[in-house]
Amino acid sequence: MSTDNVQVERLESVFSCPMPYEWSIGLYGSRFFQEIKQNRRFVGIRCKGCGKVYVPPRRVCGPCFEELTELVTLSDTGVITAFSVVNYPFIDPNTGSQRPIPYTYGYIKLDGADNIFSNIINETDLSKIKVGMKVRAVFKDAAEMEGNIQDIKYFDILG
Amino acid sequence: MGRRVAIVGTGQTYHKSHRPDVTSREMINEAVTVALADAELTIRDIDAIVIGNMDHFESINYVDAYSVEGSGGVMKPIMKVSTGGTTGATVAIAAYYHVASGLFERVLAIGFEKNSESDTTGAIITCSDPVWDRFSYSGAIPSLATEATAYMEKYGATQEDAALIGERDRNNAMNNPFAHLHRPLSVADIMNSPMLAYPIKLGDICPRSDGACACVLAADGVAQKIAKRPAWFKAAAVRHTYTWFGDSTDYNKGLVSMQRASKDAYAQAGITKPVDEIDVAELYLPYTWAGLKWIEDIGFCGPGEAAKFVGERNTHMGGKIPINPSGGVISTNCIGATALLRVAEAAIQVMGKGGARQVPDVKNALATGFGGCFWSDVVILSTERP
Numbered sequence: 073m074s075t076d077n078v079q080v081e082r083l084e085s086v087f088s089c090p091m092p093y094e095w096s097i098g099l100y101g102s103r104f105f106q107e108i109k110q111n112r113r114f115v116g117i118r119c120k121g122c123g124k125v126y127v128p129p130r131r132v133c134g135p136c137f138e139e140l141t142e143l144v145t146l147s148d149t150g151v152i153t154a155f156s157v158v159n160y161p162f163i164d165p166n167t168g169s170q171r172p173i174p175y176t177y178g179y180i181k182l183d184g185a186d187n188i189f190s191n192i193i194n195e196t197d198l199s200k201i202k203v204g205m206k207v208r209a210v211f212k213d214a215a216e217m218e219g220n221i222q223d224i225k226y227f228d229i230l231g
Numbered sequence: 232m233g234r235r236v237a238i239v240g241t242g243q244t245y246h247k248s249h250r251p252d253v254t255s256r257e258m259i260n261e262a263v264t265v266a267l268a269d270a271e272l273t274i275r276d277i278d279a280i281v282i283g284n285m286d287h288f289e290s291i292n293y294v295d296a297y298s299v300e301g302s303g304g305v306m307k308p309i310m311k312v313s314t315g316g317t318t319g320a321t322v323a324i325a326a327y328y329h330v331a332s333g334l335f336e337r338v339l340a341i342g343f344e345k346n347s348e349s350d351t352t353g354a355i356i357t358c359s360d361p362v363w364d365r366f367s368y369s370g371a372i373p374s375l376a377t378e379a380t381a382y383m384e385k386y387g388a389t390q391e392d393a394a395l396i397g398e399r400d401r402n403n404a405m406n407n408p409f410a411h412l413h414r415p416l417s418v419a420d421i422m423n424s425p426m427l428a429y430p431i432k433l434g435d436i437c438p439r440s441d442g443a444c445a446c447v448l449a450a451d452g453v454a455q456k457i458a459k460r461p462a463w464f465k466a467a468a469v470r471h472t473y474t475w476f477g478d479s480t481d482y483n484k485g486l487v488s489m490q491r492a493s494k495d496a497y498a499q500a501g502i503t504k505p506v507d508e509i510d511v512a513e514l515y516l517p518y519t520w521a522g523l524k525w526i527e528d529i530g531f532c533g534p535g536e537a538a539k540f541v542g543e544r545n546t547h548m549g550g551k552i553p554i555n556p557s558g559g560v561i562s563t564n565c566i567g568a569t570a571l572l573r574v575a576e577a578a579i580q581v582m583g584k585g586g587a588r589q590v591p592d593v594k595n596a597l598a599t600g601f602g603g604c605f606w607s608d609v610v611i612l613s614t615e616r617p
Contacts, residue, residue: 082251087290095361127477128363134473154482156376156428158369162352166365177373177428179381179480188477192367198429203384221366 090168097219100129103143105219112211114146116185127185147183148209149230154179155203157196180207180227194226206230233331235616237454237461238578240270240447246411246563249347250441255289256301259343262443262568263303266339269584270447270457274303277447278335281310281326282342283318284567287357289348302341314471315358316515316602318342319444319571320610324467326448331464336450337457342571343443351439351566358604364476371517372436373428374476379520380430381482386535388523390430392542394421396522397434397561399547404558406588411440411563421519435519435561442565444572451616462581465595466499466611468492471603479605488607489528489599496609497530500595500617505530505552506545509611511590512554513576515569515601516561522546522554529599529609548590556580556588570600570608577612 097105100117104127107115117129121136125144133140155178164171178193194210195201207227217223242265244250244258253261259282267273280302282295291297295304295311302309314321319342326340352370359368368374382388398418404410421434447457454461470492472479479488493505502508512531516522523537531552532540540546546554555561557576560569577596579585594615600608 084251093361097362101362134478154377154381154480156373156380156431158373158428160372160427162356162369163350165353165356171369177367177369177377179377179476188480190364190367190476203380221363 098131100131100143102219104128105223108211108223109214109217109219113148114182114209115143116146118142118144124186125184126187127182127189144184146185150180150182150189150207150227152178152193152201152203152205152207153181153188155193155201157198176201178207178227191224192226194228201229233328234333235451235463236327236330236448237458237463238446238574238612239449239454239458239461240266240272241445241575241578242266242269243409243444243572243575244442245409246440246442246565248411248438248440250345255291255343255345256298258345258441259298259301259341259443262343262445263301263339263341266445266447272337272447272457276337277303277307277339278337279308279329280304280339280341281312281322281329283312283314283322284342284344285315285318285354286311286313288351288354288566289345303339314603315606316517316566317570317600317606317608318567318602319569320515320574320598320600320608321469321570323446323571323574323610324469324608326446327464327467330448330450336453338448340446340448340571341443342568344565344567345441346439346565347441358474360475368476369428372431375518375520376428376431377480378482378524382520382524383430385482386538388538390422391418392538393435393519393523394418395541396516396519397421400516400522400555400559400561403548403556403588404562406586407557407562409563410558411438411442412558431518437517437560437564440563440565442563442568444568444575446571446575446578458582460582460614462578462596462612463614463616464610465613465617466496466609468495468499468609470495471606474604476604485534486525486528486605486607488605489525489601492607492609493529496597496611500611500613502595502611509552509595509597510593511556511577511580512552512597513557513573513580514554514559514599515573516555516559517564517601519561521601526554553590556585556590570602573598573600574610574612577610581612581614
């Protein structure tokens with residue numbers, strides 16, 4: 073027996089369930105968030121090989137392939153090296169809902185660090201934000217902190 | 232150096248934003264069938280397969296196994312390679328290694344993506360570090376946009392300078408029957424399109440496409456019997472940096488992975504003056520500013536010179552070094568196939584099969600892959616057996 077090969081409606085299968093994960097933050101990463109909570113400051117880590125200070129602190133310097141051990145205290149200020157104002161709606165895979173827009177995504181060189189830190193900048197007016205501007209981190213109240221990146225509320229422009 | 236290797240056949244599907252008529256494995260089969268026909272081979276002639284895509288996009292983890300009847304890989308050596316946006320170029324390079332090693336004569340390289348099967352931006356966000364970057368990251372568009380703001384600040388390039396790249400590529404796509412977006416855009420159209428993430432507007436960024444691409448690679452001695460004009464590998468370079476954005480986005484240094492990969496590729500190919508010695512370049516430019524900044528990193532012009540170089544139409548069809556005769560990524564973007572399409576287009580140009588988009592007298596063609604987090608692959612193909 074055979075069936076005629078005629079055009080039919082094209083069907084699709086839809087999956088839409090939450091998928092929980094647990095990510096380890098590691099020793100130095102945990103220290104970074106604890107320093108924010110206890111001392112409201114950033115820490116980085118210096119490579120003995122190349123002298124570079126990384127933020128957030130991690131265990132290995134990629135280019136040197138050396139273990140890192142020397143934690144250093146960093147300023148809560150830095151400079152905008154690049155930014156973009158996010159203006160389109162999208163679903164945040166962390167929450168499953170739409171992330172509030174507009175917001176400003178920024179790459180910040182923290183004073184005392186040699187690499188760049190990505191975070192939110194508290195300014196969406198394009199006439200008030202420029203590469204090279206100085207910024208300062210604004211932290212949540214300690215009671216509200218949860219030991220994650222959102223313990224930093226955003227960076228404020230100092231000018 | 233390993234055994235010499237050439238591309239002897241290419242195949243691609245037509246591209247659309249949504250192909251509800253096929254599953255991924257059926258779509259892969261379309262590209263493979265065309266590539267085999269182009270090389271006048273059958274699947275029985277193929278010794279091994281390398282395949283790749285952004286496997287988490289469709290939530291199908293073992294794409295090598297999943298797609299086995301589409302790819303022709305039943306009971307053949309098959310391996311999956313997945314390196315983010317660079318996947319397609321890395322697939323081509325892994326297939327090249329297979330043949331160059333001397334262990335396989337004829338190898339199929341396949342890249343594919345059905346972007347329509349998930350939320351592309353949501354999926355791309357999951358490429359970023361879950362502890363540090365994911366909270367503020369919102370997909371490819373704003374991270375590329377940061378590069379553009381830094382570039383504009385440093386060199387004074389304008390949004391119009393970048394839009395000319397979009398106009399060029401979208402015009403080129405009109406000559407490519409396989410391109411997804413078949414509608415030309417002018418600089419004014421791009422400038423008037425909605426702002427997605429400053430300074431990237433809708434007309435500045437690539438689409439999301441469904442599509443697949445396949446290339447047949449063959450060894451020295453075999454390749455000459457298959458193709459009249461094989462596209463010989465002169466160079467293949469891979470440079471991957473960090474995935475943490477803060478470690479790969481020092482824009483004062485430029486796109487370091489592209490600088491290193493192209494330098495390595497030029498050394499392999501014996502090229503000292505890229506603009507004079509390369510006849511056509513098919514570059515993975517996912518947004519317009521990449522067509523300025525990255526051609527500096529790749530050595531087509533000096534730092535800060537790209538706006539002038541492109542403005543003088545050196546990179547248009549008929550120019551000194553035409554870029555993206557296919558219409559590029561801004562016209563077609565099935566992500567796991569996107570970088571393989573660049574390699575395939577370079578092969579098409581070398582083999583003289585470009586039809587209305589053929590650049591005359593191509594000897595050397597350069598293709599790039601870009602993705603992951605500011606990672607780069609470079610391939611140089613040539614009419615000349617190295």
